Amino acid sequence: MTFKHIFKAEVNWASQKNAVDSSKRFYSKTHQIKIEGKPVLDVSAAKAFKGDPELYNPEDLLLSSLVSCHMMSYLYVCSQNGIEVLEYSDNAEATLEVNPDGSGRFIEAKLYPKVKISSSDKIELALELHQKANELCFIANSCNFPVLHHAVCEAV
Numbered sequence: 611m612t613f614k615h616i617f618k619a620e621v622n623w624a625s626q627k628n629a630v631d632s633s634k635r636f637y638s639k640t641h642q643i644k645i646e647g648k649p650v651l652d653v654s655a656a657k658a659f660k661g662d663p664e665l666y667n668p669e670d671l672l673l674s675s676l677v678s679c680h681m682m683s684y685l686y687v688c689s690q691n692g693i694e695v696l697e698y699s700d701n702a703e704a705t706l707e708v709n710p711d712g713s714g715r716f717i718e719a720k721l722y723p724k725v726k727i728s729s730s731d732k733i734e735l736a737l738e739l740h741q742k743a744n745e746l747c748f749i750a751n752s753c754n755f756p757v758l759h760h761a762v763c764e765a766v
Contacts, residue, residue: 620644640665669706669716676719676749676757677702684723684743693736696766697726716755723761730765737763 623641639655640662655661656669666674677700688695700723708714727736740759744750750757 618646636660669704672716673702673704673719676704676747676753677721679747679749680721680740680743680757680759681723683747684725684740687739687742687746688727688736691732691735691739693732693739694728695725695736696728697724699724716753718756718758719753720758720760723759725761725763726766727763728765733763733765737761 621641621643626638639660641653643651643653645651652665653671654663654665654667656667657663659667661667681698681700685695685698700721702719702721704719705717706714707717721740723740725736727733740761744757744759747757
């Protein structure tokens with residue numbers, strides 16, 4: 611049996627005086643995302659697209675969702691396989707390809723998880739479980755681009 615969960619987000623944007631340059635037809639990209647019961651998220655476009663570089667942008671949030679979901683899926687499969695994870699970090703990157711007409715899409719994401727586990731005899735299994743985590747990851751399963759893993763694991 612499958613289960614469905616509904617997630618909701620509200621976006622709010624308003625034209626700001628002096629933010630619209632009518633000669634260039636430029637609008638401010640800064641807006642707010644509201645999710646019930648959570649702090650408001652101030653968002654803009656990436657700096658390359660005339661956004662506020664100090665705010666999160668949709669591209670940041672997509673990659674953040676991907677690395678967060680992979681980590682949680684990985685911790686789940688490790689717990690299912692008797693692996694005690696002590697530390698997990700990742701410095702992921704994603705490549706966005708922009709076409710001359712202004713359209714674009716991510717063409718790949720590379721995850722670089724660094725994992726510390728408690729038992730050296732489970733390092734090989736711990737590395738293999740990144741594939742299983744990718745298969746379970748809700749966000750990776752929703753992406754139409756490859757998600758590559760370059761994992762490192764050590765025991766302490």
